[in-house]
Amino acid sequence: MEATEIKYQKYLAKDYKSENAVRWCPGCGDYAILTCLHKALAELNVDPHNTAVISGIGCSSRLPYYMNTYGFHSIHGRAAAIATGVKVANPALSVWVATGDGDSLAIGGNHFIHAVRRNVDINIILFNNKIYGLTKGQYSPTSSRGFVSKSSPYGTVEDPFRPAELTFGARGTFFARAIDVDMKTQVEVMVEAARHKGASVVEVLQNCVIFNDGIHNKISDRTWKADNTITLRQGEKMLFGKENEKGLVLEGWNLKAVTIGEEGYSLDDVLVHDATTKDNTLHMKLALMDIADDLPVALGVIRSVDTPSYDSDYERQIAEVQQRTPKKSFTEFLLSSSNVWEVK
Amino acid sequence: MPTNAVVTDIKQVTIRFSGDSGDGMQLSGTLFSTLSAIFGNEIATFPDFPAEIRAPQGSLHGVSGFQVRIGAKDVYNSGDKTDVLVAMNPAALKVNASYLKKGSIVLFDTDSFQKKDLDKALFQTQDPFEELNLDHIQPVGVAITSMTKSSLEGSGLENKEMLRCKNMFALGIVCWLFNRPLEIADKLLEQKFAKRPKIVIANIKALTDGYNYGNNIHLTASTYRIEPVEATKGFYTDVNGNTATAYGLIAAAEKAGLQLFLGSYPITPATDILQELAKRKDFGVKALQMEDEIAGITSSIGAAFAGCLAATSTSGPGLALKSEALGLAVMTELPLVVIDVQRSGPSTGMPTKSEQTDLNQALYGRNGESPLVVMAAASPTDCFESAFTAAKIALEHMTPVILLSDGYIANGSSAWKIPEMEQYPEINPPYVQKQFNGDAGEWKPFLRNDDTLVRYWGIPGTPNYMHRIGGLEKDLVTGVISSNPENHQRMINIRQQKIDNIARFIPEQQVLGDPDADTLIVGWGGTQGHLMETLLRLRDNGKKVAYTHFRHISPLPANSHELLQRYSKVIVAEQNNGQFADYLNGKYPDLNSICKYNKVEGQPFKVSELVEAFTQMMEGK
Numbered sequence: 035m036e037a038t039e040i041k042y043q044k045y046l047a048k049d050y051k052s053e054n055a056v057r058w059c060p061g062c063g064d065y066a067i068l069t070c071l072h073k074a075l076a077e078l079n080v081d082p083h084n085t086a087v088i089s090g091i092g093c094s095s096r097l098p099y100y101m102n103t104y105g106f107h108s109i110h111g112r113a114a115a116i117a118t119g120v121k122v123a124n125p126a127l128s129v130w131v132a133t134g135d136g137d138s139l140a141i142g143g144n145h146f147i148h149a150v151r152r153n154v155d156i157n158i159i160l161f162n163n164k165i166y167g168l169t170k171g172q173y174s175p176t177s178s179r180g181f182v183s184k185s186s187p188y189g190t191v192e193d194p195f196r197p198a199e200l201t202f203g204a205r206g207t208f209f210a211r212a213i214d215v216d217m218k219t220q221v222e223v224m225v226e227a228a229r230h231k232g233a234s235v236v237e238v239l240q241n242c243v244i245f246n247d248g249i250h251n252k253i254s255d256r257t258w259k260a261d262n263t264i265t266l267r268q269g270e271k272m273l274f275g276k277e278n279e280k281g282l283v284l285e286g287w288n289l290k291a292v293t294i295g296e297e298g299y300s301l302d303d304v305l306v307h308d309a310t311t312k313d314n315t316l317h318m319k320l321a322l323m324d325i326a327d328d329l330p331v332a333l334g335v336i337r338s339v340d341t342p343s344y345d346s347d348y349e350r351q352i353a354e355v356q357q358r359t360p361k362k363s364f365t366e367f368l369l370s371s372s373n374v375w376e377v378k
Numbered sequence: 379m380p381t382n383a384v385v386t387d388i389k390q391v392t393i394r395f396s397g398d399s400g401d402g403m404q405l406s407g408t409l410f411s412t413l414s415a416i417f418g419n420e421i422a423t424f425p426d427f428p429a430e431i432r433a434p435q436g437s438l439h440g441v442s443g444f445q446v447r448i449g450a451k452d453v454y455n456s457g458d459k460t461d462v463l464v465a466m467n468p469a470a471l472k473v474n475a476s477y478l479k480k481g482s483i484v485l486f487d488t489d490s491f492q493k494k495d496l497d498k499a500l501f502q503t504q505d506p507f508e509e510l511n512l513d514h515i516q517p518v519g520v521a522i523t524s525m526t527k528s529s530l531e532g533s534g535l536e537n538k539e540m541l542r543c544k545n546m547f548a549l550g551i552v553c554w555l556f557n558r559p560l561e562i563a564d565k566l567l568e569q570k571f572a573k574r575p576k577i578v579i580a581n582i583k584a585l586t587d588g589y590n591y592g593n594n595i596h597l598t599a600s601t602y603r604i605e606p607v608e609a610t611k612g613f614y615t616d617v618n619g620n621t622a623t624a625y626g627l628i629a630a631a632e633k634a635g636l637q638l639f640l641g642s643y644p645i646t647p648a649t650d651i652l653q654e655l656a657k658r659k660d661f662g663v664k665a666l667q668m669e670d671e672i673a674g675i676t677s678s679i680g681a682a683f684a685g686c687l688a689a690t691s692t693s694g695p696g697l698a699l700k701s702e703a704l705g706l707a708v709m710t711e712l713p714l715v716v717i718d719v720q721r722s723g724p725s726t727g728m729p730t731k732s733e734q735t736d737l738n739q740a741l742y743g744r745n746g747e748s749p750l751v752v753m754a755a756a757s758p759t760d761c762f763e764s765a766f767t768a769a770k771i772a773l774e775h776m777t778p779v780i781l782l783s784d785g786y787i788a789n790g791s792s793a794w795k796i797p798e799m800e801q802y803p804e805i806n807p808p809y810v811q812k813q814f815n816g817d818a819g820e821w822k823p824f825l826r827n828d829d830t831l832v833r834y835w836g837i838p839g840t841p842n843y844m845h846r847i848g849g850l851e852k853d854l855v856t857g858v859i860s861s862n863p864e865n866h867q868r869m870i871n872i873r874q875q876k877i878d879n880i881a882r883f884i885p886e887q888q889v890l891g892d893p894d895a896d897t898l899i900v901g902w903g904g905t906q907g908h909l910m911e912t913l914l915r916l917r918d919n920g921k922k923v924a925y926t927h928f929r930h931i932s933p934l935p936a937n938s939h940e941l942l943q944r945y946s947k948v949i950v951a952e953q954n955n956g957q958f959a960d961y962l963n964g965k966y967p968d969l970n971s972i973c974k975y976n977k978v979e980g981q982p983f984k985v986s987e988l989v990e991a992f993t994q995m996m997e998g999k
Contacts, residue, residue, distance in 0.1 A: 119680025
């Protein structure tokens with residue numbers, strides 16, 4: 035007989051909130067992300083003192099100051115490496131990284147891909163506003179080609195990173211996406227990210243009200259959201275549209291958005307989402323869907339695969355070595371090593 | 379074949395094994411130094427290898443050497459010049475020709491001194507000894523290659539594997555020369571190749587046959603007998619500086635009751651520290667090979683935040699990459715040990731050669747007013763003491779500590795009395811919950827001990843002490859970010875004062891030699907062995923001279939100023955262009971006694987040169 039799990043809600047969202055006054059610009063998407071993190075932690079019910087939030091530099095990286103947890107506002111780009119040290123040092127902690135597109139995909143690109151590759155059990159919330167906000171409006175590594183900014187007055191002549199593609203290229207085991215204004219999905223994917231053992235990347239499409247206002251409007255605005263986004267759920271049909279009248283089907287090697295009952299497509303043709311397949315081909319296709327290609331932008335947990343995390347494997351290796359080696363003090367260890375001689 | 383070398387003084391002998399990178403010279407040298415140490419001699423070694431892993435065979439830049447000095451006592455360094463050179467090919471002879479003492483023996487492999495070998499080493503004639511004007515040495519030619527092959531006939535080894543044993547044949551001859559018991563060498567080989575019994579048998583056979591060959595031809599044996607030392611009683615092992623550094627950290631973690639964490643990235647000549655600690659999972663050590671130098675230090679900063687004894691190991695170019703993160707450790711006041719095994723610079727420089735050119739970088743290489751602790755290890759075994767002390771200071775004073783080692787002491791080894799850890803001091807980090815008894819009360823993350831100015835360590839996982847730290851300036855009292863001008867000035871002063879206060883917790887600077895001399899020799903770091911012997915030689919020459927060697931550079935020991943003031947001439951000798959001398963002049967501008975002795979060749983000091991230069995300086999020339 036299975037034991038019934040009794041859920042005991044020890045903490046509320048406000049218990050994760052620090053006393054510090056929040057200092058983002060009025061209307062900034064970061065407020066919503068902060069609130070969602072408070073809610074997600076409350077749902078996870080993890081002790082605030084067993085939670086560590088690590089950040090780099092940038093607007094997003096101010097987040098730890100607003101958390102009543104252990105927090106570390108570090109230096110530009112290094113949050114993933116610092117978080118790796120924190121998690122490996124104490125795997126019992128719930129470790130979060132608050133970072134931005136400049137912080138993690140430009141100056142901290144190397145740490146980002148390696149933390150993902152290593153599969154350290156940390157939860158990376160990637161605030162993607164496609165701009166450098168704190169330095170007042172330069173293009174970022176996620177800005178589209180041709181983007182005009184203070185440092186690209188004639189438009190950029192470079193292609194952007196797509197965070198999902200980079201994550202999968204680094205063999206990421208968890209990738210989810212949400213929009214800042216969609217708090218329900220955000221909380222859901224943050225909770226899923228925390229439950230996933232390994233490096234989890236949550237891309238939040240976030241609005242910079244000052245330097246890049248409306249950059250995500252085509253997907254975040256009510257007018258277009260239903261038709262231009264799809265929220266993927268494990269085991270469910272890939273349906274979208276105001277009345278769920280549209281679906282995704284596979285045509286040849288490519289995804290196609292169709293309307294059920296039109297062009298001979300029925301509900302049976304619509305794909306069912308499985309985030310847990312080891313092969314990431316379809317996850318990649320889903321994650322890269324773009325309204326420019328007449329495909330909705332995918333939200334929700336796109337990929338979530340269980341493989342051993344770096345920190346748990348590290349602990350296991352230590353336990354194995356210690357089990358087969360009798361415990362010694364440092365002096366005993368030296369005395370038992372080779373090349374020891376005694377002067378009498 | 380000359381067999382009658384006349385060697386008069388045999389208190390100490392320096393031997394250099396030299397050949398191609400692939401000739402196994404490092405192994406011959408290590409075995410010889412270890413067995414000499416076990417036999418009871420003092421030893422000092424100097425592995426001198428090229429940056430190339432396998433340069434073209436027989437070429438001049440592919441020569442790899444291992445120098446070992448053995449003696450009854452007072453072996454402070456690996457020696458300037460050699461008494462015996464084992465030259466496996468003409469290139470080895472050419473590269474080492476200027477380091478041969480008068481009357482020294484050159485044991486060479488006649489099989490690899492043929493025309494084509496001489497050509498590879500760019501000799502013009504068929505007589506390399508004459509071409510190099512080596513008329514003052516005694517060449518001993520032995521057909522090492524062919525004798526090794528015939529020795530191993532029927533061993534079942536491939537030709538290539540047989541040839542690989544010629545270093546053991548050569549070692550056998552050297553063991554005969556110096557009267558080393560082969561049983562110790564046999565045991566060491568059994569340990570070394572424990573998983574390959576066939577290789578053990580072949581190596582022991584080649585070694586024994588080499589030894590017997592020396593015996594049969596009566597190779598100048600008795601002249602080289604070196605008596606065992608009367609050392610302090612106890613158990614000994616031999617250790618190089620990098621291993622000793624790793625051990626010092628393990629010992630400190632054990633003392634402090636903390637887990638040891640190392641975040642690192644491979645870099646010559648510091649990699650051995652990462653490798654040694656990666657092995658030590660039996661002690662629960664977490665040694666992470668990170669994606670780059672920056673991740674090496676930042677993962678360690680994360681581990682320090684999370685409550686580990688955290689360290690990172692690197693060399694000069696890596697320290698440069700770690701600068702920004704070091705500033706973060708200064709600003710967040712977290713305990714961190716940074717080991718810089720210095721090598722020749724600037725830039726990539728000469729990676730396998732040793733220097734003391736990173737002192738300025740360690741002291742000043744960060745943005746902002748960024749004081750931290752700088753220490754320097756003096757010898758291979760001192761790396762243990764220094765690493766232990768660095769960890770103790772970092773943990774008890776909540777500060778990053780840079781420990782400078784260098785390629786010479788990192789790879790050099792000497793006999794080491796196994797420490798009894800109960801005689802080492804306790805390490806007591808300022809845990810917040812211990813200080814405040816679990817009552818968070820009015821605690822703030824940058825509240826300090828009134829006396830030491832050290833803040834308390836609130837480790838994630840501890841209930842009630844949740845807090846935020848970061849690289850931004852914070853308010854003196856509340857710890858909340860602040861850009862108040864007066865507050866910033868106060869914080870600048872406090873961070874400096876906290877480091878200055880450490881002078882009260884480190885030993886006073888000691889002086890060796892004649893305390894009432896007019897001249898003081900000053901050294902720091904890995905040059906101690908050479909400066910110590912220089913002191914003895916100068917005093918043998920009738921000079922009155924004193925010597926002091928600094929382990930603590932920032933802060934300096936409390937009595938440093940007073941001590942330096944006592945001498946009318948202070949000779950600061952270092953392997954850079956005067957970085958420590960300038961630092962002392964800056965700290966103590968009233969001193970006008972400092973003279974500099976600087977040499978930056980990527981090679982250890984030579985005692986003979988130091989004696990000559992110091993004598994001239996003392997005589998006012």
